[in-house]
Amino acid sequence: MPSEFVKFLLNLKNRKMAKSFALLGWSIPVIESMKKTGKPFVVVSFPDFESYAAENDIPFVSYQLDEWSDSSNSLDLHEKLKEYNVDVAVPLFEETVEWAGALNSIYRDDPRVLNRAFLFRNKAMMKRKALIGGLRVGLFEEVHNREEVRQFMKRLNEANLQLDGEEDSWVHIKPFASAGTVGHRLLRSMSDIDEKAEDGDFPCLAESHLGGREFSCEGFVHKGKLRWLNITEYVKLGYSNFIPEGNFLNTKRKLIWDKVQQMIDIFGIEFGMVHPEWFLSENDVLSFGETACRIPGGHILELASKAYGFDALAAFVMSHDPSMTEEEFDAMFPPKDYRPDDFYGNVMIYPRKDKIEKLEIPQELQEEPYFLDHNLVPPLSSQKINSREGFGNHFGSVNFKGNDPDRMTELLLHYENVDFYI
Numbered sequence: 566m567p568s569e570f571v572k573f574l575l576n577l578k579n580r581k582m583a584k585s586f587a588l589l590g591w592s593i594p595v596i597e598s599m600k601k602t603g604k605p606f607v608v609v610s611f612p613d614f615e616s617y618a619a620e621n622d623i624p625f626v627s628y629q630l631d632e633w634s635d636s637s638n639s640l641d642l643h644e645k646l647k648e649y650n651v652d653v654a655v656p657l658f659e660e661t662v663e664w665a666g667a668l669n670s671i672y673r674d675d676p677r678v679l680n681r682a683f684l685f686r687n688k689a690m691m692k693r694k695a696l697i698g699g700l701r702v703g704l705f706e707e708v709h710n711r712e713e714v715r716q717f718m719k720r721l722n723e724a725n726l727q728l729d730g731e732e733d734s735w736v737h738i739k740p741f742a743s744a745g746t747v748g749h750r751l752l753r754s755m756s757d758i759d760e761k762a763e764d765g766d767f768p769c770l771a772e773s774h775l776g777g778r779e780f781s782c783e784g785f786v787h788k789g790k791l792r793w794l795n796i797t798e799y800v801k802l803g804y805s806n807f808i809p810e811g812n813f814l815n816t817k818r819k820l821i822w823d824k825v826q827q828m829i830d831i832f833g834i835e836f837g838m839v840h841p842e843w844f845l846s847e848n849d850v851l852s853f854g855e856t857a858c859r860i861p862g863g864h865i866l867e868l869a870s871k872a873y874g875f876d877a878l879a880a881f882v883m884s885h886d887p888s889m890t891e892e893e894f895d896a897m898f899p900p901k902d903y904r905p906d907d908f909y910g911n912v913m914i915y916p917r918k919d920k921i922e923k924l925e926i927p928q929e930l931q932e933e934p935y936f937l938d939h940n941l942v943p944p945l946s947s948q949k950i951n952s953r954e955g956f957g958n959h960f961g962s963v964n965f966k967g968n969d970p971d972r973m974t975e976l977l978l979h980y981e982n983v984d985f986y987i
Contacts, residue, residue, distance in 0.1 A: 583886040584650040589630065589664050590657030592860060594867065596623060598878040606882075607649040609642065609664075624649065630661055639667030655837075655885050656859045659742070662686050673887065681833055685858050686742045688770045692855075698831030700824075700853040705772035714738060714758050717771045735774035738766060775852045777844035780814060781806075783865060783877075784825045784839045785884045785898065787891060791826045793898040794818075795869045795877075797861075798970070800910070805977035807910030808868040811970035815904070817845065824851045832856075837885045840865075864911055864962060871966075872909045873899045908970050912977045913959040914941060914985050921986040930983075935967035935976055941985055960986065 585605035588595060591614050599606045607624040608614070611631075618625035626645055629637045642664070654668035666682020684690055692705050704721065708714050714736065721734035733754045740748040748769070750761050779802060783795040796810035796818065809815070821843070828834075828841055841856035860866060866877040880897045883889070924943040930936055941961040963980055967973055 583653040583883075583888055585652065586882055586885070587626075587646055587649070587651045587654045587665075587668065588657055588882065589654060589661035590859075592657045592878075595657060595860065595878045595882065598876050599882060601876065602879050602883070604883070605650065607646065607651060609646070630664060639664060639671070643668060643671055653885050653887075655882050658859050659686070659857065662857075662859060669885075677833065682858075684832060685856070688739055688741050688855055692770070692772070692853075694832060695828070695853050698827070700828060700831065701850065702853050703773040703775045705770055707768060708738070708771045709768045711758050711762050711767075714752065714762060714771055715755060718752070718755060718758070721773055737772050737774060738762060739770045739772070740766075741768075741770055775844040775854065777846040777850075777852065778814075779842060779844050779854070780810065781840060781842045781861065781865070782821060782825055783861060783869065784829070784841070785880060785894075786829055786834050786837060786839060787884065787889065787894045788887075789829065789833075789835050791822065791829055792891070792894055793901060794822055794825060795865075795873075796821060797863070797865050797868075798974075800912075800974055800977040801981060803863075803913070804915075804981045805910065805912040806863050806865065806868070807908050807965075807970065807973050807977065808865070808872045809905055809908065811908075811974070814845075817849065820849060820851065828853065828856065834858075836887055838881050863913065868909045868911065872905045872907065873903070874905075875899060907966055907968050908973050909937075909964070909966050910973045910977055911962040911964045912980045913962050914939075915959050916944075916986040917984055918986065923987060924985060925987055926985065927983060930963070930980065933965075933976065935965045935972065937964040937966045939963040944986060 583604070585607065586599070588599070588606055588608045591608065591610045596608060607626055608618060609626045609628050609630070611629065612627045615625055615627045628642060628645070652672050654665040654672070656662045656665040662685050663682050666679040670676050670678040684694060689705065689707050692702050696702050704724070706717050708717060718733055718736050721736065725734050727734065736752045738750050738752065748766065750766065752758055752761060780799050781797045783797065784791050785793045795808060796814055797806050797808055798810045798814060799806050824843070825839070825841060829839065837858055839856050839858055840861040842854035844852040844854060846852070860881065866881060869877040875898060883897065884894070921944045924941055926939070939961060941963070965973060965976055
């Protein structure tokens with residue numbers, strides 16, 4: 566792997582780039598990556614993290630990012646960040662996207678930056694914009710109660726020419742603004758609407774089920790152009806993935822690149838990283854699921870860093886800098902045609918019992934040549950497991966490395982069903 570990123574880091578201090586980055590949220594891996602670059606930054610997050618930041622010499626501004634009021638707003642935060650010479654704001658998680666959009670609209674003197682941030686945070690608005698721009702999306706509506714979901718499912722059944730006695734068309738309901746799979750419910754029948762949907766789910770987005778092969782991309786954008794693209798192979802959404810993509814998806818790379826660029830054009834994205842999810846049909850039709858502009862889940866950027874030999878977390882932050890030249894931007898990444906020899910994957914481990922007492926690592930895992938390491942920790946003496954929200958609350962990951970994507974897929978599927986906590 567060429568060492569262009571190393572050269573880039575060595576020359577950072579001589580480059581005319583952003584004065585300072587505001588990292589909105591909290592991520593130790595991102596903070597560590599930014600320290601290595603030598604670029605000035607400040608973390609903006611909740612008061613709970615202030616003592617840790619002080620103990621570890623992390624520039625920090627304490628702020629209530631979960632409220633918007635006369636005393637907690639982007640203009641007030643903008644004033645607090647002046648002493649740190651911040652001119653670029655970067656969202657680390659979903660709930661800080663609007664904050665970054667508001668700050669960057671001030672830094673760039675462009676109110677549309679905030680509008681685009683709202684687009685990322687409202688799935689219904691996002692779908693409408695994608696549809697208007699020509700992307701293929703499923704049928705969707707905003708619904709306010711179970712009866713509206715029933716009517717939506719009936720219309721889907723009619724559109725799909727369902728006959729009496731055939732199974733209902735599947736419907737997904739999702740919160741407008743939650744990250745990933747949080748609050749996501751799959752309703753396979755009319756009876757599911759009453760049994761699975763809860764009063765607190767509404768209002769929300771209802772949409773038809775998209776078939777095909779689901780995967781994500783991580784596209785790094787500079788001045789409205791896609792400059793570097795990672796494709797993440799989903800083995801099972803919310804449980805396991807690997808990088809780079811397997812051989813089949815790799816043959817579709819040009820198709821995927823062009824579709825991501827189309828999405829960038831439709832949404833007017835100028836800088837940063839996009840994380841869209843797509844569904845690829847058997848006849849090579851790509852359907853748009855949704856997109857985000859924050860750090861993706863599943864430790865995707867960490868896997869990309871290992872596979873491609875560069876710091877994807879630092880690149881994520883610095884890709885938001887409008888003052889970089891194309892040459893400076895490209896120097897952060899491997900060549901566009903570079904394909905690693907080894908695949909890096911992980912499976913996220915969720916306890917499969919309501920109560921757990923110990924961690925047990927199978928001997929077969931320790932003897933597996935593809936096994937790298939894990940970060941699973943033993944539970945408390947006897948620990949009750951809280952209910953999961955989306956695909957959150959995993960207890961850690963088991964990591965693999967190998968040169969055969971088919972074998973990688975087998976391993977991730979297998980260990981997803983292994984009881985590590987008993």
